[in-house]
Amino acid sequence: MDWQVLTRELSLYLESQKPQLVASNDRFCRFLEEYCPVVTETYYPTIWCWEGRVQTLLRPFITSRPQVQYRNELIKTADGGQISLDWFDNNDSLYYPDASTRPTVLLLPGLTGTSKESYILHMIHQSETLGYRCVVFNNRGIAGEDLLTPRTYCAANTEDLEAVIHHVHSLHPSAPFMAAGVSMGGMLLLNYLGKTGRDTPLMAAAIFSAGWNVFESVESLEKPLNWLLFNYYLTTCLQSSISRHRQMLEKLFDMDLVMKARTVREFDKQFTSVMFGYRTIDDYYEDASPCRKLKSVGIPVLCLNSVDDVFSPGHAIPVETAKQNANVALVLTSCGGHIGFLEGIWPRKCTYMDRVFKQFVQAMFEHGNKIFSM
Numbered sequence: 001m002d003w004q005v006l007t008r009e010l011s012l013y014l015e016s017q018k019p020q021l022v023a024s025n026d027r028f029c030r031f032l033e034e035y036c037p038v039v040t041e042t043y044y045p046t047i048w049c050w051e052g053r054v055q056t057l058l059r060p061f062i063t064s065r066p067q068v069q070y071r072n073e074l075i076k077t078a079d080g081g082q083i084s085l086d087w088f089d090n091n092d093s094l095y096y097p098d099a100s101t102r103p104t105v106l107l108l109p110g111l112t113g114t115s116k117e118s119y120i121l122h123m124i125h126q127s128e129t130l131g132y133r134c135v136v137f138n139n140r141g142i143a144g145e146d147l148l149t150p151r152t153y154c155a156a157n158t159e160d161l162e163a164v165i166h167h168v169h170s171l172h173p174s175a176p177f178m179a180a181g182v183s184m185g186g187m188l189l190l191n192y193l194g195k196t197g198r199d200t201p202l203m204a205a206a207i208f209s210a211g212w213n214v215f216e217s218v219e220s221l222e223k224p225l226n227w228l229l230f231n232y233y234l235t236t237c238l239q240s241s242i243s244r245h246r247q248m249l250e251k252l253f254d255m256d257l258v259m260k261a262r263t264v265r266e267f268d269k270q271f272t273s274v275m276f277g278y279r280t281i282d283d284y285y286e287d288a289s290p291c292r293k294l295k296s297v298g299i300p301v302l303c304l305n306s307v308d309d310v311f312s313p314g315h316a317i318p319v320e321t322a323k324q325n326a327n328v329a330l331v332l333t334s335c336g337g338h339i340g341f342l343e344g345i346w347p348r349k350c351t352y353m354d355r356v357f358k359q360f361v362q363a364m365f366e367h368g369n370k371i372f373s374m
Helices: 002-016 026-035 052-062 118-130 159-171 184-196 214-221 224-243 264-275 281-288 352-370
Strands: 020-022 071-076 082-088 104-108 133-138 177-182 204-208 301-306 328-333
Touching: 026 328, 026 352, 052 118, 052 224, 071 159, 082 118, 082 159, 104 118, 104 159, 104 184, 118 133, 118 177, 118 352, 133 159, 159 177, 159 184, 177 184, 177 352, 184 204, 184 301, 204 352, 214 224, 214 264, 214 281, 224 264, 264 281, 301 352
Parallel strands: 104 133, 104 177, 177 204, 204 301, 301 328
Antiparallel strands: 020 328, 071 082, 082 133
């Protein structure tokens, strides 16, 4: 009898580790089940670091850093600024030797992330094995390039992303084109897709660990333990990213006041919301929250979140809104943290997030025409 109880409990536990696939479109679901089966498989988080905050903290130190050789390009913006793009051309691609039609993935890192982040390097490694080309969109001023104007970036303003997408597409107009965004990069990408609807050269997008409701995200990060582990460090990273541009930025900002911020909310109040012309920080946070624009997304989008992510609390994930848009699918795990998703005993090489990325981009590039005909 004890063995029967244990077996039943184990079965319930394993079932709880299966991701929840949320999609209103049965054809999209069937497409994912056939060509991206990882979204329905049991996710086994690394047993010795299963808790969300631990996954979040350890991933950058545990996962490997694949070697990637980039080709850098600086492009000019309409306001006189510049954006740094890091290209992985994959000219040795065996599957797509013709560069003009080689599938291209645009990658958007997180809040202070660049092309050097381990999760970006892993996405490029996965794309390389499939024969695809990648280009990383580094937000203004954080990848070593100078700020030419007193402007950086935020999650709500999509002008730079629009310029990058137009530029990449103009270089390779015959190449299938997708994008993948992580954390704030995912928020920015969702806000762009909500703004453009179907009017985009992107055929699909993948979103990882996006903060859906900025009000809920900052409130979660201001809880004492989360402030100690994440908020204060992230604030110092933001301050560090602008400090080297102080001479340019102090023309418009009280930089001494900005550098006194001790939370992301304080930084956004003194700097980000002011830079982009918002009357209040609440106005900025409302505009930056992708949950408000999800209903307008007009291309297939797969979004992966863990419900134990302190950067994007589970209760703030817009499940009901997602069900109202046939182009949207959510994959929700019970564990994984923020850009964590570590699995296996020693998760050095590949995370669950990496596998979702690889299967989804391959599914869309190679079978995307079947998505709404199944």
